[in-house]
Amino acid sequence: MKNREFDIVVFGATSFVGKILCNYLVNEYTEPNLTWAMAGRSESKLQALKESLGSNANEIPVIIADSADAEALQSMCEKTELVISSVGPYALYGELLVKKCCELGTDYCDLTGEPQWIRRMIERYEGQAKSSGARIVHCCGFDSIPSDLGVKFLQSHAQRHFGSYCDQVKLRVKVMKGGASGGTIASGLNLYKEASADPAIRKEMRDPYSLCPPDHGFKTRQHNVSVEFDQDFDSWAGPFIMASINTRVVLRSNALVDGFYAENFKYDEAMLAGPGKQGKKTAKRISFGTKVSMFMMAFAPMRWLATRFFLPSPGEGPSPEQQLKGYYDLRLIGRTERGERIRVKVTGDRDPGYGSTAKMLAQAGISLRRDVDAGEVGGGFWTPATAFNEKLITRLVEHAGMGFELESVSQAMTAIEESTVIAVAEPAASD
Ligand SMILES: NC(=O)c1ccc[n+]([C@@H]2O[C@H](COP(=O)([O-])OP(=O)(O)OC[C@H]3O[C@@H](n4cnc5c(N)ncnc54)[C@H](OP(=O)(O)O)[C@@H]3O)[C@@H](O)[C@H]2O)c1
Structure with a gap:
């Protein structure tokens, strides 16, 4: 003590x-x-x-x-x-x-x-x-609590309904409204600065398992969404900027969870862009914008120009009004090897990066202090999904404006959809 x-x-x-x-x-x-x-x-x-x-x-x-x-x-x-x-x-x-x-x-x-x-x-x-x-x-904010705890929530329901974990999960950002702070921009720019000076970091950025323990042994090829039509959501999808950290955290959780979610576990994230020609155009625009900003940030003069003239400085960020008007709505779908499917929704009020992140971080710290026994989780480097138990999800729903909701479960053979609302915070975004 x-x-x-x-x-x-x-x-x-x-x-x-x-x-x-x-x-x-x-x-x-x-x-x-x-x-x-x-x-x-x-x-x-x-x-x-x-x-x-x-x-x-x-x-x-x-x-x-x-x-x-x-x-x-x-x-x-x-x-x-x-x-x-x-x-x-x-x-x-x-x-x-x-x-x-x-x-x-x-x-x-x-x-x-x-x-x-x-x-x-x-x-x-x-x-x-x-x-x-x-x-x-680490990663107790918008990256990567909704992703990592969203997958944990989905997997615990998969266990309950199917008796096994899903070996494939994908997260799609349906709606996300918010801005970036100077601190976040500075962290991203520093990553690009380090990567442009060090080939080992560039190699690491291409390895989806870079946060897994060295002996992880995972060989499954992970999917990066560029522009594609997503049948499950009847929508085009483009890349999600936070996917690179979130996927690594979720894959580390898979390595640390007792007995894995699955040895061949697959996980990816993307932004939904809507159906039809307009959706395809939006997905292409998201993809193009992401590629251009990554390309520009790789060069020191472009980084300097961007921070000098366009981007917020450290200490700056979205206004209180923007924080209050912000929200997000994330959808996850998991599939078992036998073809059973499960759908989950994670939402948050306030803008994801600040209004919501600040509440998540506060509740994460309190939960680690109050809800997680040292006998249950000992010393070491954990992910949100492996450090916290379901009490953090309850805290986030009751005190941090988040929702974790089981939308539907479908058995492979019968394809009967059973809709169950488990826990919902005040709706943060409309359907
Ligand atoms: N995971 C997520 O979802 C998420 C969301 C938002 C932000 N972030 C990350 O969180 C971090 C903070 O973001 P922010 O926008 O709040 O940053 P910020 O406003 O730029 O604040 C940076 C803080 O670091 C302090 N600091 C700088 N140098 C220091 C030193 N030598 N000793 C002690 N303190 C020092 C500053 O102190 P002073 O106040 O005295 O200048 C300030 O309090 C960033 O790394 C950002 O990427 C992550």
Whole structure:
């Protein structure tokens, strides 16, 4: 029993996401008897944040720590059971904190979507995390909680209805409304910068299993959606920008789950573009736009031009109105080897990357602290689906505006569709 001063420290409280998260914990959601503190590198910014949050924040302590200051991070990690970090790009500022957490047995959740950095952290610190008992969970925001927990939710219903997991699952983005922050753009640009300087990272970006343990042994070829007609949704589909991190996280979950979902498990993600000629045109436009932006980001002068003139700077992001008007609606379909099918819907209110992500990250941190016993999940690098149990899904539905809904189950032989609503948050997007 560590018995530390705080349950949770929010490191990066003054980031774009961190401010929304702190407001959520101070003014929108109360977790009984939660002791927590706000941390960051700038005392004046932290004090300004406290003032902006109103009188409910008066008693919340503040901790000053720079991500390069080993002593300050050590002292912060010794005081808390768990750190939530939104200090990014993580590949630039995140390593020392992960190292300290792994040394001191402090649990950790973050929002990184940088696979090359996650792989480095696993390689360097997993041994220490296992011996100290630190549970490290990356990707606790829009990437990759809806995907990873969506698949877990689908697979648990597949087990219940068919007695086996689905060996194929696909996720389709039906609707997604939101914007990007400077912090997210900076993280994406840094990934391209690292990749253009290092052929090993470029190779890694082509390997869908790059986050799986080295001895994973998976050989199944994974599908990347470019432009294609999706019969299941009677709609054209184009690439989904978050698929590259989400698919890697889901495939790592498949490797870590006891006995796998399936040894030949296949998973892909795409954006739905609608039916007919118009749908095809939209899918082509999504695909073209994705290719052009990836091509441009590969070159340093283009990155400079984009950040200088077009893209938001760190600290900037969608306005409060845009966050409130945002939402998303994701559909998943799974198939078993015998041809049984199951359909699931995951929704969220607020814009995916910030309004919804901040609530997801807060509930993920609280859930790891409160709902996940160390005997159940020990030290190591986990994915959302392998770290959290169904209590996080309940929290997200009850307190974070998300919906996880079983839409239909069809048996291979009878093709009888049985529709069951399991858990729905306030509808975030219309059918
Ligand atoms: N997974 C998802 O779905 C998702 C969604 C949104 C964001 N993200 C990721 O989350 C991260 C944060 O995004 P954001 O838009 O909120 O970023 P942001 O507004 O640019 O904030 C970055 C934070 O890092 C802090 N920081 C920078 N250097 C530091 C240092 N040396 N020591 C301590 N703190 C330092 C900044 O402190 P100051 O405030 O003092 O400048 C700020 O609080 C990014 O990596 C982004 O990619 C992921």
